Amino acid sequence: MSLLNELRNNGVVKNVGEGSHEELATGSRADHSTRDRVARSVLDHGPSTVADLAARLGLTQAAVRRHLDALVAENIVEPREQRIYGARTRGRPAKVFVLTACGRDAFDQSYDSLAVDALRWIERAAGGGAAGEEAVAAFARHRAETxxxxxxxxxxxxxxxxxxxxxxxxxxxxxxxxxxxxxxxxxxxxxxxxxxxxxxxxxxxxxxxxxxxxxxxxxxxxxxxxxxxxxxxxxxxxxxxxxxxxxxxxxxxxxxxxxxx
Structure with missing residues (x-):
């Protein structure tokens, strides 16, 4: 299954968390879960360096790079040059990773809540019960026909x-x-x-x-x-x-x- 489809699964998105210190095997379902956590950390904290992600997630920088490579390949995150505000220090600025539009859409579940709220309003406005169910069904048929x-x-x-x-x-x-x-x-x-x-x-x-x-x-x-x-x-x-x-x-x-x- 595409990692993008994994991210779009509400169960995956809602259960991701930070702080696990496990290093997970490449290609396994658990590995995909860790990549979800990496992407979620970028979503929650904004542009992030490899060092930032490693510290937040309790992973080695090598492991973070491996997961980022997979996320870049899936067009979920992309690398950018870090913006420097104020005086520049010596050396090249660290590379940061940001979510792509595709990656952000994968996490955007607010539309689910909005849709449920809208259908619930239709159901109640029709009087609830069988009348409410039929009102929702009429909307569903109209949507499908469109x-x-x-x-x-x-x-x-x-x-x-x-x-x-x-x-x-x-x-x-x-x-x-x-x-x-x-x-x-x-x-x-x-x-x-x-x-x-x-x-x-x-x-x-x-x-x-x-x-x-x-x-x-x-x-x-x-x-x-x-x-x-x-x-x-x-x-x-x-x-x-x-x-x-x-x-x-x-x-x-x-x-x-x-x-x-």
Whole structure:
């Protein structure tokens, strides 16, 4: 998994901390966690030298450099010349590391809170209960339909047998890291897999977002589809089953956005 996607996971971001003295093996999941801590320290403290980061995180400077190299390769941080205020001292100024725009976006989870607050307001303004849930569902359907324009163009331009792949590519262009593959029994259909979901943390509380997306997939592909797993539900990938045979489109509200019981 890309380190950028690791950073975008709220669980990773919320659990990072400073002060651990462990040196972690390169390439392991724990190593990624340490890199998250390095990036978070830059976010919290601003432009930082290798020495600054080593002191704050309890790591050796060699270990910090190794993690910074990986973060630079992922376009999460970038090196800059340190600004010197006042009289310059002898020698070259120390290099500092700052977050890139991409790296900052990876940590910016305030939009999740804003989205949840907005949906909660819609729910309450509609009177709560079933009326509130339907108001949120109406918003989710409107959002999904608005997003679907480019997806529809891509699907309609593809041959029938290539439409799932075309949808996956369109979703990937929108940040969902989607792929299409044959189902375990290929003659039965395909699976559309979304390896990233920008609204997963909001959908944990409001599954109507997943349900509306599933309905859109059904309409775009011209067949009933079944959502088998979702990131919002705790699964590693959002997986949607698309049967080979074309039937009347009708995404089931009982399974859309949720794992089947």
């Amino acid at each position: 997003q679907a324009g480019p997806y529809r163009e891509a699907v309609e331009a593809a041959a029938p047998e290539d439409r799932t792949e075309a949808l996956a590519k369109a979703l990937s262009a929108d940040g969902y890291a989607a792929t299409a593959r044959s189902a375990p029994t290929p003659q039965q259909g395909e699976q559309l897999c979304q390896h990233h979901c920008p609204v997963a943390h909001v959908a944990e509380q409001y599954p109507q977002l997943c349900e509306a997306e599933t309905e859109i997939f059904s309409r775009l592909l011209g067949t009933h589809v079944q959502r088998l797993a979702t990131i919002a539900h705790g699964d590693g990938v959002c997986t949607t089953f698309i049967p080979r045979s074309t039937t009347t489109p009708s995404a089931s509200a009982s399974t859309a956005g949720r794992n089947p019981a």
